[in-house]
Amino acid sequence: MYAQIIAPNGSQVITSASTLDKEVKAQIKYSGNIAAATVVGKILAERAKKAGVTKVAFDRSGFKYHGRIKALADAAREQGMEL
Template identity: 50%
Template sequence: MKTRLNDLNERRKERNRTRIRTAAHGRARLSVHRTSRYIYAQVIDDTKGVTVAAASSLEAGLRGSLKTGADTKAASEVGKLIAERAKAAGITEVIFDRGAYLFHGRIKALADAAREAGLSF
């Protein structure tokens, strides 16, 4: 059962994805998903329909060093990790897909860390 708020979030997400697809010009998409406990990021090649790189605060290497997977420190660590993995896969330019989330807090921390680690968007 969908509520009105869920409908609005879905519309916002689809609106953002449509704009991203038109502006991408062949670049990969850095998609971000957050929950109340974790944050996830993946680099997706939409032309082939495959995930090139993925990282999350659930990974064993990050869980031991983080207090929680749901703060800006965790998001910045995931941003660094996804940038390293994307660069290892040969991708340096991406387009940022924030989904239905506003660009502040954890989403912004992940984006800033990915930029500092070498991804350009």
Template identity: 60%
Template sequence: MSKLSKEEARKRRHKRVRKTVKGTPTQPRISVHKSLNHIYAQVIDDFREKTLVSASTVDTEIREKIENGGNVEAAKVVGENLAKRALDAGIKKVVFDRSGYKYHGRIKALADAAREGGLEF
């Protein structure tokens, strides 16, 4: 038997979690993706299959505030910005989808910043 790579194992975990975590019109899903240099988050209504709000370290508004996009400080800024945009769009309650990543480091920082920004999950 061959051992799974880290990415393949993460994708398996993500598939398994997505069977139960669903975004609805009243309580959409926050999906997170991270790469070495950036972190991306979006609020998704799975019922209509639409992205309602998004934020990432690639956005020019966020890019001006951070030096490096692949660290915990950048994830905090993305979480704060995502919460602000979601509240402006009338979204208060969400479910958090960590996309198979461990809940620590950048993922935890983004989630905590979104909670502090006013989102409930």
């Protein structure tokens, strides 16, 4: 699972998180489940805060808002992100 925060004009990626990151891999056993999505959302929000981003528009790319997508969004919200 990958997640990115992109600048409003779309020209650059401000921060990202993925199940392939060492920081995430250390906390998960399997990368394709809700637990992994929660960790990705948490780390993405932490990195966004460090970059000075607190409010984002959530683009789910056509995926239904449930399961892993919902878990990622909920974890980011719990860390203080406004979606």
